[in-house]
Amino acid sequence: MLDIFNTFTLAELEVGHHFYWRLGGLQLHGQVFMTSWIVIGLLLIASLIATRNVQRVPQGMQNFMEYALEFVRDIAKNQLGEKEYRPWVPFIGTLFLFIFVSNWSGALVPWRLIEIPEGELAAPTGDINTTVALALLTSLAYFYAGFSRRGLGYFAKYIEPTPILLPIAILEDFTKPLSLSFRLFGNILADELVVAVLVLLVPLFIPLPVMMLGLFTSAIQALVFATLAAAYIHEALEGHGE
Amino acid sequence: MFDFDATLPLMALQFVLLTLVLNAVFYKPLTKAIDEREDYIRTGSTDAAERLAKAERxxxxxxxxxxxxxxQSQAIITAAQAEAQKIVAQQITEAQQEAQSQREQAQRELDQQKQEAMTSLEQQVEALSQQIFEKLLGSQLA
Structure with a gap:
């Protein structure tokens, strides 16, 4: 009996296995790059189709991508305000689009059917390296925002309104990227694991509600990441006291 | 699960590159398109409002x-009516005067002819009475 089940494996769990690439002395997670390139390719192709022939009355792809652009613009505008948001739209928008398309590709594209020598293809955001990279970029972005706006006066925010909060203010700079990256990573990985486990147990129909929930949380996580990034940048631009 | 390696910096680099490329092929052209459309609509509606105001004016x-x-036309009509009334009244007066004068003249002629007839009648009466007198008395006188 067990042999039959093992011969017709419908799904299996592989966590922590990676398809390693070596670049000089460096180790890379190949499967993450492969899926991220597909995601990036999707975004680029959609953008190129949308802007190939820009018209005043938008049609088809241009219309769709304008909707996407206005959506991410609204995220940035709601957090940063009408006056400040424009230069930050590309960063916040790309955060949202990349995370959103990555998450949904993980939920919608049956990556696991594609055989690679080791590990398995999955959403790029399900790898801690990707989420930490995005979170660190967000930290860099808000430090850049703070310093470019207020110069060294940006440090004043650590002792405002009172120096007693200095340790907490410093701690915040570590918790922000940490919470950003772990929230995204945890949600996506957990969603993939739950779906994988359910598929392992009951291959048909039963995992569908969980997969729908996965689509929902994936979208929410992309929105949360982009919104929080925008909120952190806004905080750095405005400061606590003002 | 938590194995960090060179994936992290390369992914960050890749993401920055993606942001730059998308900025060139996605954000800038479409933002420009949206802004231009908003400008077009704004100027269009301003123009329309101006034209509407002008049309109303x-x-x-x-x-x-x-x-x-x-x-003016009412005044002209009133004036014309008054003038016509005046002309009518004037002509009626003139006609009445003419009729009056004609009647008087006829009366006068009538009187005159009556007078003449009376005169000739008197003469004839005299002659006849003379004849009657002669016939009655002539035989006796003769």
Missing amino acids: LAKQYEQELAESRK
């Missing part, structure tokens, strides 16, 4: 002119 002006010319 013109309509008002035309209405005023219309009312004025109506008033």
